Amino acid sequence: MHxxxxxxxxxxxxxxSIGTLGDGRYHVEGSSRTSPRIAETDSARAAVAMVVDRLPSHCGPAFLGNAEELAACERSRDDG
Structure with missing residues (x-):
């Protein structure tokens, strides 16, 4: 789950992100496509908690738009 x-x-x-291991367990991957695996767990709840613990400090409600628009909005906020 991305x-x-x-x-x-x-x-x-x-x-x-969270993925399944096929044996009822889950793994949590780092925040980029090339980041190493953070952990494996038996519980979906524990996997979600690991993601929540690693949310970026500037993370808030979802931005209505795409990544480029979000980046532009953040730049204008930081500049102003």
């Missing part, structure tokens, strides 16, 4: 800070394609890749 999480994104925006609602449209191209999504962000700055939040960890």
């Amino acid at each position: 999480f994104s800070r925006c609602t449209e394609i191209r999504h962000t890749w700055d939040i960890p």
Whole structure:
């Protein structure tokens, strides 16, 4: 399960993701497509908690738009 800070394609890749291991267990991957695996767990609840613990400090409600629009909005907010 991939999480994104925006609602449209191209999504962000700055939040960890959750995958299944096929034996009823889950793994949590780092926040980019090339990040190493963070952990494995027996519980979906524990996997979600690991993601929540690693949310970026600037993470809030989902941005209505794509990753480029989100980045532009964040730049204008930081500049102003």
